[in-house]
Amino acid sequence: MPNKFAIITGASSGIGAELAKLAAKDGYELLLVADTPFVDASAGLAGAVETLEADLSTIEGVDRLLDAARGRQIDLLCANAGHGLGHAFLDQDLADWRHVIDTNITGTLYLVQKVLRQMVARDDGKILVTGSIAGFIPGSFQAVYNGTKAFIDNFTDALRNEIKDSKGVTLTTLMPGPVETEFFERGDMMDTSVGVNPNKSDPADVAKDGYDAVMSGKASIVSGWKNKIQATMANVTPAAILAEQHRKMAEPGSAND
Numbered sequence: 001m002p003n004k005f006a007i008i009t010g011a012s013s014g015i016g017a018e019l020a021k022l023a024a025k026d027g028y029e030l031l032l033v034a035d036t037p038f039v040d041a042s043a044g045l046a047g048a049v050e051t052l053e054a055d056l057s058t059i060e061g062v063d064r065l066l067d068a069a070r071g072r073q074i075d076l077l078c079a080n081a082g083h084g085l086g087h088a089f090l091d092q093d094l095a096d097w098r099h100v101i102d103t104n105i106t107g108t109l110y111l112v113q114k115v116l117r118q119m120v121a122r123d124d125g126k127i128l129v130t131g132s133i134a135g136f137i138p139g140s141f142q143a144v145y146n147g148t149k150a151f152i153d154n155f156t157d158a159l160r161n162e163i164k165d166s167k168g169v170t171l172t173t174l175m176p177g178p179v180e181t182e183f184f185e186r187g188d189m190m191d192t193s194v195g196v197n198p199n200k201s202d203p204a205d206v207a208k209d210g211y212d213a214v215m216s217g218k219a220s221i222v223s224g225w226k227n228k229i230q231a232t233m234a235n236v237t238p239a240a241i242l243a244e245q246h247r248k249m250a251e252p253g254s255a256n257d
């Protein structure tokens with residue numbers, strides 16, 4: 001029986017690096033992908049680990065990732081690569097906000113479409129996509145990012161319905177709240193109240209929630225009980241109030257309030 005094979009994107013740090021540990025422990029052969037070189041990807045990981053540097057905001061980058069799979073059957077895909085972008089939309093550069101959309105939406109969808117077609121054809125395989133509870137909240141001062149996660153949360157719900165007759169295929173959406181990773185530094189949000197919040201989730205716990213959910217075939221998982229409450233409240237709170245609440249945690253300078 002050949003080894004199980006998993007692709008994990010955004011695996012150089014944070015939630016993706018923790019997903020890689022769980023999949024390695026479970027005996028998956030791994031192809032880990034990020035946009036910058038991995039420092040020491042095999043550290044602490046059992047089994048075969050390959051890494052690839054590819055910009056998954058581009059079709060070419062995703063094609064390079066698919067080539068690197070070398071025709072192996074993909075048993076598990078964790079489509080986790082993504083990034084944020086703080087500050088007011090009117091102050092953001094086109095290239096920067098477009099990179100958020102191209103990574104979080106376009107590259108993710110292209111990869112999921114390619115891999116899911118193979119999985120549905122053989123009626124076997126598992127995909128975990130990292131969305132966010134940010135998708136339930138209009139994200140003042142991180143508006144493009146929250147919009148991309150609203151897209152991902154919504155899109156994966158729809159796609160799951162489209163493939164519901166493929167009983168052997170699982171598509172799970174992981175929806176974390178704020179997590180203690182490099183996300184806020186990379187998004188230039190370290191002067192915000194959410195950026196410096198010391199009570200963010202541990203990426204290992206979030207990855208475990210997502211991994212357990214995809215392994216057990218769950219549709220989606222909001223990680224953490226506080227986030228479950230926040231997600232439920234968001235459904236019954238007017239958008240203007242949610243946007244004002246988001247301003248308080250994401251407005252530049254709010255770290256000092």
Ligand SMILES: NC(=O)c1ccc[n+]([C@@H]2O[C@H](COP(=O)([O-])OP(=O)(O)OC[C@H]3O[C@@H](n4cnc5c(N)ncnc54)[C@H](OP(=O)(O)O)[C@@H]3O)[C@@H](O)[C@H]2O)c1
Pocket residue numbers: 009010011012013014015016033034035036037054055056057080081082083084103130131132133175176177178179180181182183184186203
């Ligand atoms: N942290 C949070 O509060 C939070 C909450 C909810 C959801 N999420 C989501 O969780 C996922 C993982 O984020 P994280 O919190 O673990 O942050 P992180 O530590 O910054 O990890 C992000 C990963 O994505 C990779 N990546 C970003 N853009 C890429 C691109 N264009 N091509 C290839 N790789 C790319 C990064 O690699 P490079 O550095 O090489 O680009 C890194 O490996 C993201 O989808 C994020 O939106 C995060």
